[in-house]
Amino acid sequence: MSSSSFSQIRSQALNLEKQTESLLSKYSQFQTSSSSSVESSSEETRIEQQLQEILAKRDTIIGKLNRISQSSGEELTTSKLQQISRHREILQDHKRALNRITTQLQDERNRNNLLFSVQSDISNAKRRNDAMDADAYILEESQRVDNANNLADRLLQGALNTRDELAHQRQYLSNAQSKILSSLQNVPGLNVLISKINTRRKRDTLILASVIAICILLLFFV
Template sequence: MSSATFSQTRSQALNLEKQTELLLSQYSRFQAAVTPEAGPDELRVLAGIKQLLEKRDDTITKLNRITEAQDINAVSTSKLQQLTRHKEILNDHRKSYLKMEAAIQDERNKNNLLFSVRSDITAHKKRTEQGASLNANDYILDERVRVDSANSFADRLLQQAYHTRDELYSQRQYLAGAQLRMLGAVQAVPGINVLISKINTRRKRDTLILATVISVCILLLFFL
């Protein structure tokens, strides 16, 4: 029963792979002739590819469950190889789809940018040719819009700079506090050293006095 289920599911996987290859071939044609925007046909093919990839993910998951449900000794090597191959083909198809989609989008962005630049050049030429008849107020308004845009960009940069300055100031205060604590510790060390030195001096003095007293007592005992 499990072998029959595996074969049926694998047959579905093969069918989905053929459908995916067909749609990928159709999608590659849009890469050869990129339009400013995705048309209905391109969107239909794109949606079909995504749907097929999702179905193939589900099919491979089902094949995994079938093989995992069987005894490890009962699973043939050919089934495992077939399952691995389906995963590899799915991965290759997904990479091809993503690569073509990225290439189409890049080409579309480039074409739109070129179109925008050409439109700006054409508009500039028209303004130049009609310079004598241009309305001064319209020109001033255009310049004002450009200046406002530049000011807005400058304001954003200044806000970022102020934020960075505040961060640096906060870090500087933290470092200054740490430095003060370090200096306090360093200054406290000499005081400890002086205290230890005084203790050692007093200990030596007491030892010397004790030794003198003992010597005197010995001499007195000897002469008496």
């Protein structure tokens, strides 16, 4: 292979190095956006694949340049050999940069995934606690309702017992009154005696009222 072939292939290597630097710059920008995401975007994946493909091409091109240096004998100068070595060093630097950025992105996403998992566990635990609190509250309210119903049942039963007792007493008084009336009808002269007692009581009341009235008049006129 001639020196012109070496120059053409090296020109391709230089062009790919510029493309690699541009793509690495774009790829590194995902480090800031990865802090708010848990998965890589399609654009990030596409750039990473392009970088892998270009690095592989550059490795192949450096291999071609190395073969030219071995087959051309004295046609290649020391400077060109140094150029090949320099291309190889830049390729290794770009590979390390790609690996470093990829590792940082993955580490950041792992932290985000862990944080998301912790937050999810906390949220699930909180929901479970809320559900348990709600169940406990419902159970407590149910017990209160049962206690209120039991109290109402006892009060209602007491009212029913009181009603029955009053009905029994009324029946007892009614029977007693009937017996008294029956006795009054069966004893001769008892009604006349009671009537005389009532008449005398009325007369005594009238006399007492008259005496009181006279005393009051005397108080005014004396």
